[in-house]
Amino acid sequence: MSLIPENLDELRGKAREFALREFTEEKIRKYEEEEKYPEEIRRKAFEAGFLDMSNPWGMLVAMEEFCRVDPGLGISALSAAFGSEVIMLFGSDYLKKKYLEPVLKGEKISGFAVTEPSAGSDVAGIRSRLERRGKGYVLNGEKIFITNGTVANHFYVLARSSPPPSPEKRHHGMTMVVVESSWPGFEAEQMKGKLGMRATSTAHLKFRDVEVPEENVIGEEGKGFYYVMTFFDISRIHVATQALGIAQGALDMFTEYIINNGLNNRETYQFALADMATRVHAARLLTYDAADRLFKFAPDPVKTSMAKYFAGETAVYVTDLALKYTGMQGVTSKLEKFYRDAKIEEIWEGTNEVEKLVISRMLLKKR
Ligand SMILES: Cc1cc2nc3c(=O)[nH]c(=O)nc-3n(C[C@H](O)[C@H](O)[C@H](O)COP(=O)(O)OP(=O)(O)OC[C@H]3O[C@@H](n4cnc5c(N)ncnc54)[C@H](O)[C@@H]3O)c2cc1C
Known part of the structure; x- marks a missing residue:
């Protein structure tokens, strides 16, 4: 099949x-x-x-x-259209025309801003505030580690619009809005020196009294947390695919190393190759299975988190093993960069622990 x-x-x-x-x-x-x-x-x-x-x-x-x-x-x-799925799924016709269309035409770039200094895995811990003022809103707060941060024309931003009704309902009262990078009060500062993925733009965003018109609210006020989680069900499949590509690329390099160095008959190398190839195949099956469900409009968060966590771990495992067996040649080759890039796949869009929590919580809930 x-x-x-x-x-x-x-x-x-x-x-x-x-x-x-x-x-x-x-x-x-x-x-x-x-x-x-x-x-x-x-x-x-x-x-x-x-x-x-x-x-x-x-x-x-x-x-x-x-x-x-x-x-x-x-x-x-x-990733120039990063975050656009929230507009596709929940945005008004006005927002689709104004923000989605130019991105789909390749004229503009978008970003998705959720993470803050005090809230990474714990999305409900965000502190950015969206307050009513007149007919619109005013946004104050900051976001860190935002991809496309220095190049995006607009961002889909999550902020707290009302206090949580109870400690158990911390995820209530959050709203998503579209904020343009040209608006007064917006500032983006590039974050340099990342371990890997250095060709991607990552920025620290600041919002100081940024005026946001009412029509820039995505979907319903107070439902932002749910939109973010729905987005993750899509984006984590893309991240799993990135990790799969990295793992396959490292496997390609390792195979070439074995052939070029006449190591085809050395059992240690044969075992390492078989180990890597098996894991890459398993990551591919998990990723395609999760994607198949999503593209048939029946996403399964358990399968998605399995794919994201396993593919990320596989990218790190394969690059690590390939470096171990290629020694000096490996650490001065493209493998060195793949190793650093791979690690990011275990962090963004949900760390391995977060994916495991999603898997176990949903499985236990089913029982
Ligand atoms: C290069 C890069 C680009 C990024 N791009 C974006 C972007 O475009 N938009 C955006 O919003 N964010 C972005 N992020 C942020 C990313 O999503 C967060 O880094 C990620 O969610 C983890 O949050 P944190 O770094 O604050 O780690 P923390 O949440 O502080 O986690 C630290 C450690 O604690 C563990 N941990 C946390 N909670 C639990 C728990 N409940 N149980 C067990 N272990 C736990 C984690 O697994 C991790 O090992 C980006 C990050 C990077 C590195």
């Missing part, structure tokens, strides 16, 4: 060709060292048709193939 539609081979081939052609060693090094957002690559990837949200399987396959060659460039190229 194939979990992925069969007609994607051509697109997969094109995505691989694109990544091998555009993600040259020189560009990978340049954007990594300068910690610069690769706008030229994002534009080319868009023009080549890879950022097509009407073809979700196609986007997934492109993400896998891009990350197999270089995760930082691949993710930047394909």
Whole structure:
């Protein structure tokens, strides 16, 4: 049984060709060292048709193939519409026209701002405040580690709009709004020196008395937490796919190392290769299974969290093992960067522990 539609081979081939052609060693090094957002690559990837949200399987396959060659460039190229699913699912026609359309046309970039200095895994702990003033609102607060932070034209921002009704209901009273980066009171400062994914833009955002018009509220006031969780059910599949691409890329490099160094008959290397290939295959099955459910409009958060956690762990495991067995050659090769990039996959969009909590809580609830 194939979990992925069969007609994607051509697109997969094109995505691989694109990544091998555009993600040259020189560009990978340049954007990594300068910690610069690769706008030229994002534009080319868009023009080549890879950022097509009407073809979700196609986007997934492109993400896998891009990350197999270089995760930082691949993710930047394909995450220009980051967070747009909240507008697609919950936004008004006005918001879709004003904010979604230009992103889908490749003219604008979006970001999704939830994390704060006091609230990472614990989304309900956010402190940003959205207060009524006249016909609109005023936003105050800060967000950290925001992807596309220095390049996005607008952000989907979660803020507290009313106090929690009780300690058990801390997730109530949060609202999502669209905030433009050109508005007075908005500030973005690039966060440099990340372990990996240095070609992605990451910023510390500040909102000081930012005036937000009423029509920029996404969906219903007070329902923001639910919109964020719904978004995670989608975005975690994309993250699992990024991790899968990294793991496959490291496996490719390790296989090449064995062949180039005449180690085909050495049992230690054979065992390591078999171990890596088995885990990559398992991560691929979990990821495609979760995606299959989502794309049939029946997302299963347990399967999604399994895929995200296992694929992230696999990326770290495979890059670690490949480095162990390639020694000096490995630590001075592209594997070194893959190892650092892989670690991020275990953190963003929900750490491994958070994914395990989702899995176990939902399984126990079913009983
Ligand atoms: C490069 C990068 C880009 C990012 N981009 C974005 C973005 O675009 N938008 C955005 O909103 N956020 C973004 N994030 C933030 C990311 O989602 C958070 O880092 C993540 O949710 C974890 O939060 P934290 O770092 O505060 O860690 P914490 O939540 O403080 O966790 C620290 C440790 O404690 C563990 N832990 C936490 N709670 C529990 C628990 N209940 N039980 C057991 N263990 C627990 C965690 O697993 C982890 O090991 C980004 C992060 C990075 C690194």
